[in-house]
Amino acid sequence: MPGEQRGRDRKQHFTRRAFMKGSLALGCAAPLTLAGCDEPAAPLAEQGGKRPNVVFILTDDQRWDQLGCEGHPFLKTPNLDRLAAEGARFANMFVTTSLCSPSRASFLSGLYAHSHGVVNNFTDYPADLPSFPRALQSDGYETAYIGKWHMGEQSDEKRPGFDYWVTHKGQGKYYDTEFNVNGERSVKKGYYTHRVTDMAIDWLKQDRAKPFLLVLGHKAPHTPFTPEEKYEHIYDDIDIPYPETAFQLESKPEWVKQRIDTWHGIYGPLYGFREKFPDRSPESVKHFAHFVRSYTASIKSIDDSVGRVYEALKELGQLDNTLIVFAGDNGMFLGEHGMTDKRTMHEPSIRVPLIVRYPELVKSGTVIEQMALNLDVAPSILDICSAPRLPRVHGMSFKPLFEGRTDEWRTSWYYEYNYEKQFPYTPNVRGVRTDEWKYVHYPHGDGGADRHQAELYNLKDDPGETKNLIDDPASQDKVRELQAELARLMMETDALPDKMPIDEGVKSELPEESIR
Numbered sequence: 001m002p003g004e005q006r007g008r009d010r011k012q013h014f015t016r017r018a019f020m021k022g023s024l025a026l027g028c029a030a031p032l033t034l035a036g037c038d039e040p041a042a043p044l045a046e047q048g049g050k051r052p053n054v055v056f057i058l059t060d061d062q063r064w065d066q067l068g069c070e071g072h073p074f075l076k077t078p079n080l081d082r083l084a085a086e087g088a089r090f091a092n093m094f095v096t097t098s099l100c101s102p103s104r105a106s107f108l109s110g111l112y113a114h115s116h117g118v119v120n121n122f123t124d125y126p127a128d129l130p131s132f133p134r135a136l137q138s139d140g141y142e143t144a145y146i147g148k149w150h151m152g153e154q155s156d157e158k159r160p161g162f163d164y165w166v167t168h169k170g171q172g173k174y175y176d177t178e179f180n181v182n183g184e185r186s187v188k189k190g191y192y193t194h195r196v197t198d199m200a201i202d203w204l205k206q207d208r209a210k211p212f213l214l215v216l217g218h219k220a221p222h223t224p225f226t227p228e229e230k231y232e233h234i235y236d237d238i239d240i241p242y243p244e245t246a247f248q249l250e251s252k253p254e255w256v257k258q259r260i261d262t263w264h265g266i267y268g269p270l271y272g273f274r275e276k277f278p279d280r281s282p283e284s285v286k287h288f289a290h291f292v293r294s295y296t297a298s299i300k301s302i303d304d305s306v307g308r309v310y311e312a313l314k315e316l317g318q319l320d321n322t323l324i325v326f327a328g329d330n331g332m333f334l335g336e337h338g339m340t341d342k343r344t345m346h347e348p349s350i351r352v353p354l355i356v357r358y359p360e361l362v363k364s365g366t367v368i369e370q371m372a373l374n375l376d377v378a379p380s381i382l383d384i385c386s387a388p389r390l391p392r393v394h395g396m397s398f399k400p401l402f403e404g405r406t407d408e409w410r411t412s413w414y415y416e417y418n419y420e421k422q423f424p425y426t427p428n429v430r431g432v433r434t435d436e437w438k439y440v441h442y443p444h445g446d447g448g449a450d451r452h453q454a455e456l457y458n459l460k461d462d463p464g465e466t467k468n469l470i471d472d473p474a475s476q477d478k479v480r481e482l483q484a485e486l487a488r489l490m491m492e493t494d495a496l497p498d499k500m501p502i503d504e505g506v507k508s509e510l511p512e513e514s515i516r
Helices: 003-013 078-085 100-109 132-138 192-204 254-259 284-315 374-384 473-492
Strands: 053-059 088-090 142-147 164-167 175-181 184-191 212-217 322-328 354-357 366-368 412-417 429-434 437-441 455-458
Touching: 053 284, 053 374, 078 284, 078 322, 078 354, 100 132, 100 374, 132 142, 132 212, 132 374, 142 192, 164 192, 175 192, 184 192, 192 212, 192 284, 284 322, 322 374, 412 473, 429 473, 437 473, 455 473
Parallel strands: 053 212, 053 322, 088 366, 142 164, 142 212
Antiparallel strands: 088 354, 164 175, 175 184, 322 354, 412 429, 429 437, 437 455
């Protein structure tokens, strides 16, 4: 069913159910809601229309406010700003799991992590799982993946859905990465961002009779933050203290307070920027400032890359016939709430950029205020290309938003993160966000019953999430309302019974009903 009908149906057919305290165990799951399982649209060729090319650019750990057009105080991104000025900037774009591999799988499939199965950074995208590249390839597109894949990272072999393939094992290196270039491995000397851009432009310039899809996966600005040499010191004169919210932890759960001294906290090792661990010394803020400057400076090269791809498409005469989608795979803490890394449901972790340019559909200077998700990218690209829909998705096509049809768009969405024993600094997370409120639940697997405190924020009045209202007597009706909405969303997406992993170390401490 189309996204509009899906919105109506989900409001009509799901009743609200209250949570059991400390548990998401609400009985049997409801059927999976499918957005796009009706008859596929006829290909553009059959409709007599042209078929747009697609360039999807994905960065790694770039949060939403790391753009000049988002009002960053010192980062200048003229090429990304131009893309937004000539297309649409999504002001409220989120990922449903703030972790690289799960999020990337959701971008490709339109599904939540609990459904596509990539719940950590060590699992590959299932070979038999549909994706929007496979759908476009089957519909006559020539397809290429160039850059960081980061799913099943021990293999650089070609994945289904791509005619041309360039990637590497693991994270890759900022300099001199060995790439598998369509079956042949070689070290590409130089800075990663430039090398993948070179290969992408070379591929774009090949003669072809078909429309094309290019997915360009950047390493930047992932840790260890490494700007290219010409940008390494451009922000040395910028004063960067710890953010004010770094120490406003009184109302936060205990695990948040404990995280500050870990690898994912501001007093941790900061990914090689200092050796002492933990480091609470006054001078350690200098290392933190270096950490933030390096992160920000590495985005400058991404902006340059976007400019080069833009100019290449223009030279080829394909710029306005190409749907360009730019996004980040998850956010990144820069000291907020005492944190670095991502994974949690706080805003710096879950909010990412999304820019879309396609003049035939998108008016210049459009700003989309509705909440969009990484789940929406796959169905949206296929919808805009009039390609066959995926058999099932949890996302919605945002094409109607460009046409001014916003009435049936989502008003809430569900977030999930699964506890990882390799990175025990973040517990299991289940939460719901609306335009104005956020409720976050920490069920089992987070280190003990005393750390199960939930979080509630009024985002309209407190966008920095400084005051946790979970124990506020005046907010208890809102708590119950959002608990019921979270339960409804989990049932709608077939997330119940909950499929989260259980930390065996705390399993015995939990009520029996909470681990069923």
